[in-house]
Amino acid sequence: MIAKDLQPFSIVEDEGFRSFVKTLDPQYKIPSRKSITVGRIPALYEECHSKVKQSLDGTNSVVLTTDMWTSQTTEAYLTVSCHIIDENWQMQAYVLETCRFSGQHIADNISSELKRITDEWGISDKVQAVITDNGANMVAAVHRAGWKHYPCFAHTLNLVVKDSIKALPGLLDIQHKCSAIVTFFHHSTRAADKLKEIQKQQNFPEHKLIQSVETRWNSVFYMFERLHEQKDVVTTVLCLLGKSSLCLSEEHWSLISLSVDALRPFEEITREISSEKTCFSVKVSTYLDIRFKSLGFRDMANVEPVKTRLIAEMQLINQTSAPSMSAPPDPNSSSASSMAPATNSCSPAGAAAKGGIWMDFDSQVQASQQHRTAGTDSLIEMRRYTEEKPVLRDQDPLLWWKQNEATFPSLSKLARKHLGVIATSVPSGSSPRQDS
Incomplete structure (x- = not known):
């Protein structure tokens, strides 16, 4: 649970968890937190590390994906993953390392970390390509490491769609209005409860509204799509709660409908190419x-x-x-003998002999x-x-x-x-x- 579900080490000390385990098996002794942190987790890591290393040693070509991200405590991290097609023709993906990145996010520093990680895994000379976002520092880091760089298709598509939305001032304004509506329902328990009530009354799908995310264009599509689905319910609730100022006009709803139809193919592409098997x-x-x-x-x-x-x-x-x-094979070698064609028993006796009329x-x-x-x-x-x-x-x-x-x-x-x-x-x- 700790490794697979990212549960904290302290779960073994939680009263509810201990009661649950005791109900399942009163005789089972739950390992201590120290036992897990000092013994079991390191042993599990070594076992997993050995399996991944063996898999990487058996391939001649690997592909890296890497990304810089920031935690909720504003700490920067670098994650490097590896992708291969194994001997059974199965696509495999491994997270090689997620490390704290304390230096400046410049190409030299990123390149050094990438080389350190690939050197430790013994795959630096096997890197076929590296997939990153379109950041100039990431692109330069890959090139300085001597590898081929491919831009992340999802990031590129994200930029294309976002720039297209920005190029239409009316659509960008509607996006902000829709975002304000979703924020209202997310921050008001009264509005959220009323939404569920009206959904049941009018037999609408009991779906929550979706907020757009700046870094993911498809979240705008999902926001538009969900609001379009819940158009009548959302409008009713806003009017009942005295928030008619948030209501969208019919012209706005019409443009949202057109936008959903126009953006749907891009969403399908993004979803498909974001699969690790693609x-x-x-x-x-x-x-x-x-x-x-x-x-x-x-x-x-x-x-x-x-x-x-x-x-x-x-x-x-x-x-x-x-x-x-x-070079002709050695006639005295076993391999040459096995490669020689079988003599046809129906051929003339003289044909099998060296020289003669068949020599030329x-x-x-x-x-x-x-x-x-x-x-x-x-x-x-x-x-x-x-x-x-x-x-x-x-x-x-x-x-x-x-x-x-x-x-x-x-x-x-x-x-x-x-x-x-x-x-x-x-x-x-x-x-x-x-x-x-």
């Missing part, structure tokens, strides 16, 4: 996503350069991981086999993948690669590398939406 839609990973391939490109002229890049990466893999095909032909066959290069293998593999038909959008691309890894031995390595780049540094649990 891959980043850069060109290479789009083509390696079997659901999209070339269908994910609006301009087909961009497909061939992507294929060319992938072929070049496959050639590099084949050249570094496979034995050279230009056999030499030509051997020469043609030696001319097959890593580049040839890469082209053949890419051609096979190109001929594969896309799967349905709701299917798991990582499962497809797991099932086809043997068919595409080199391309699957690139898929594991590129599809591991997630779309956002914002965790899925940070959405402000409330359905209660």
